[in-house]
Amino acid sequence: MIKQEPLKIALVGNPNLGKTTLFNKLCGLKQHTGNYPGVTVDKKKGEFIRSNKKYVVTDLPGINSLYPTSKDEELVVKYLMNQQSNDFPDKIVLMLSALNLKRNLYLYEQIRDLNIPMVVAVNMVDVGAKRGVFVDIEQLKAKLDVPVVQISAKSGEGFDELFSYLNQPLKISERPQLYIQQEDQEYLKKFADVRAEKNLYINFLRLTDVSLEADKSHKDAFIEGNNLNVRSWKKNASILRYKHIKSYLNDVLTIDKAKATDFTSRIDRILLHPVFGYLIFLAIIFLIFQSIFWIADYPMGWIESLFEQIQVSLTALLPEGYLSRLVTEGLVPGIGGVVIFIPQISILFFFFSILEESGYMSRIVYLTDRLMQGFGMSGKSIVPLISGMACAIPAIMSARTIENSRERLITILVTPLLTCSARIPVYVLLIALIVPDKDIGIFNQQGLALMAMYLLGVLMTFIVAFILKNIMKPTYKSYLLMEMPEYLTPGIKNVLISMWTNVKSFIWNAGKIIVATTIVLFVLVTNGGEDFKNAESIVTENYPELSEEELENKIASYEQENSYLGTIGKAIEPAIAPLGYDWKIGIALISSLAAREVFVGTISVIYSVGSEEILPIRDRLKAEINPKTGLPAFSFATCISLLLFYAFSLQCMSTVAVTYKETKSLKWTLLQFGYMTLLAYFMALIAFQLLK
Structure with a gap:
């Protein structure tokens, strides 16, 4: 019998660290998505019970730093700063990756100064070792002076130690201000006294970022009245933090490429090749669409026969009347006409989930960046565009990660041209009427026709984007900065959970x-x-x-x-x-x-x-x-x-x-x-x- 209040946990970290994998591993199917109050930014929540204790977990969008450059980053920063909120977590799990420790530690150093009870979870230490990257967890624990555990988000290794820390009282006390020059600290304390905010770093963030301060007139008056250069503060803070990280990084991180057994670099030479990379990408997409017809053929036939039998049985069982006709001539054919396409939609989501879990989706972003720039978008646009092949709604919402407002707007305006899963029932029905269900060699003719419809959507997307690019003039040039995750064998449980979540959403909404x-x-x-x-x-x-x-x-x-x-x-x-x-x-x-x-x-x-x-x-x-x-x-x-x-x-x-x-x-x-x-x-x- 669980009587105590659930422990609220927030997962925080840079993008592509395995945060969502950890979330799925912990919560399984007991999760849901919603929006932050008043905005359309995804908030994933889940719950689970471990050792007779209930946990409620919030999987926050990945952020690069507490200096937000996109809408989802801004909301995460505000969430972490609002420690009086009822939704604020009791503890946070801050994820680091052994593969990108220096960059991840920059976010840790910022969040450390918010004084939120936290446990640092270092993921993919075993993967790092294969690449000649070795992390000394004990040294890292000593240098950070917070609980540090080594985990594998995919296998669950290290979870016992993680939960032992989460169930202990954790207090993170304020430390010396490493992020601001000595001569400017008095101004920061003065601003803190005026705002009645005890945490100095929260005040620093409010002063240096226009999007984080509600009372902008008061802030502007304070800056002008004291003749402060807060842009310089922000720049210097980054320099000071990296200087501090450098002081201990060599003690916790060793890189010896001679000991690497690195598969990722070798395979990337092929998958990221300027010619072969695109050909392989197209071949993968082609095989997915062939599979949609090839694999789904039998289950679609079973569902079709099932609904025919249901209609026959109900017609015989129900008494004659208007309501009986509504069921047999209305509801059964109407619902059955769409349910029959669930196998094909499931296959599409299944393969998209594999691309994401394996780390290949990030390669697609990198590979297509130069191409996207020619059409007024960026490599980051490819994620909403590919997501648009599942559903345009979350795809458009995911465009908020694109920092450049022009590229983001163009991406939003063209994304619905991509063939979404809702079009599949329409396409499959119409293609079946005019294209024979026969093979050309090893390829199914209807599968080829379906892929042609997808390619048509892609072609029109780029044509419209090119037109918009020439109408909407750029204000500044953007650059793609991203980390390549390690290739991983997709966890079948995570893939199935992701597939089921999307299919369930389709079934429920449709x-x-x-x-x-x-x-x-x-x-x-x-x-x-x-x-x-x-x-x-x-x-x-x-x-x-x-x-x-x-x-x-x-x-x-x-x-x-x-x-x-x-x-x-x-x-x-x-x-x-x-x-x-x-x-x-x-x-x-x-x-x-x-x-x-x-x-x-x-x-x-x-x-x-x-x-x-x-x-x-x-x-x-x-x-x-x-x-x-x-x-x-x-x-x-x-x-x-x-x-x-x-x-x-x-x-x-x-x-x-x-x-x-x-x-x-x-x-x-x-x-x-x-x-x-x-x-x-x-x-x-x-x-x-x-x-x-």
């Missing part, structure tokens, strides 16, 4: 929208005005020569066209007819404004209502005939038009909302929605008119 949309659509398509109510008598009178089966089909079609949903669809049909779409496709386009994948659910509902045949949605669409032209409703030209429309349109309103939150600009939000909508419409129009 599921809510699809259920709500399905109910609304079903009500609209099964109700209407006088023509709808009198459909049977009108059709029977006008088509007396039809057989009983043909008459039933004609009545069902007439009811749909004259339902409330059909009336809405007919109203927008003139605008979309030049693209090759009828009113039913138009309704699916409108409903998918909530989320792109809703297109499939909507189509499934529209073509299932009133039909006694239980068929997979692909077979229904192949058999559908446009009553006006007598041609297939989903012809080659129409499917290509739809593929292009969904490749370029900004159909997801959540993406619009997050763009506005991140840019704080209605102008840029409307520009993004407007240019993507016009691009989608005219590309679809041209394609259909050329191919029809």
Whole structure:
């Protein structure tokens, strides 16, 4: 029985140290993401129980120093400075890496002066030894004068010692001010007295960084009144800290490359090659998309059969009535139409997680930096862009790590052009209608078509970015500074946790929208005005020569066209007819404004209502005939038009909302929605008119 209050722990450190690996190892599936109050900066929290004690862990975004250069760094610094907050941790675990100890120690030296109870966890000591980098943990503990443990975030080695320190009373007392010249210390103490803040380093940060002081007028008056050069303070503080680090670094760190058994450097010569590096990257992406079709084929078939059986069973079990029809003709086809694509989405997230866990994602950032600079972005833009292939919403939010405001804005504006996981159900459905499920050599034709859609999104992303680059002039040139993590064998547990977290988010978010949309659509398509109510008598009178089966089909079609949903669809049909779409496709386009994948659910509902045949949605669409032209409703030209429309349109309103939150600009939000909508419409129009 756990009675005591949980121990609140915050994980802090530079990027790419294994912090998230440690978080996943500790919390497993008992974790969730949220936002800091009032802002859209990710905050990952988890909890676990160890030795009958509950722990609540916050995984803070990686920061390079307490001098913030991006929004997430600024929020982390403010979080660490606000020691009166209810959310403030009891202790922090500050992670260092044996591979980049000198740089990591700079952040330690800054956080040390905040006097927060902490345990220093040194990760990847064994990996460092393979590279000829040796850390003396006992010496480091003596020099830092705080608890220091050697851990392996991946295997859990050293966790017992880590928790033994976390469960002890830890007090970090104030030390001499190593970060400021002797002659300036009195000014700092004077400012501290005025602000009634006891911690001198917090006052130093507030004085030297404009983003960290709420009362800027008071600060400015103090600086001007005392004729202080706080820029010089900040610069000198870095020099003084590195001078202090140098005084003990040689005692704790030994580098002997002669003893290295270094795999990373050798493999990087190939993976970071200016030619072979790109070819290998493209080959990896190509294999991922082939796998999406190859591996997912069987589970998709099983899910399709399962939902068919569910529909048959429920139709037989449920009594006839409106609610029964809502379930069998609405909810089951609508949900099943999207659930069938979960295997493919899971595979995509699985491989992306492996790229991240292995350390290869950081190489992609480095490899593509020069290319990105030519399109107004930076190597850091590749992370949001690749993340955009999963979901544009967290991808746009992750762009906050880009320091240059112009590069960040361009990245945000073009990221939704990348094919996200919500487009996969639409692409797979339409590709299955026009591309044979056959192989060309060892390659699946549908897999090649899916990759072509991804490459089309990439191509358009760079075209639009290049245009924006020439419209938005730079204010300064940015440079990429980053550390290359060691290559690691991906931990299968971490990969599966990451995959499940993303898939669960997709299921939950898409599921809510699809259920709500399905109910609304079903009500609209099964109700209407006088023509709808009198459909049977009108059709029977006008088509007396039809057989009983043909008459039933004609009545069902007439009811749909004259339902409330059909009336809405007919109203927008003139605008979309030049693209090759009828009113039913138009309704699916409108409903998918909530989320792109809703297109499939909507189509499934529209073509299932009133039909006694239980068929997979692909077979229904192949058999559908446009009553006006007598041609297939989903012809080659129409499917290509739809593929292009969904490749370029900004159909997801959540993406619009997050763009506005991140840019704080209605102008840029409307520009993004407007240019993507016009691009989608005219590309679809041209394609259909050329191919029809």
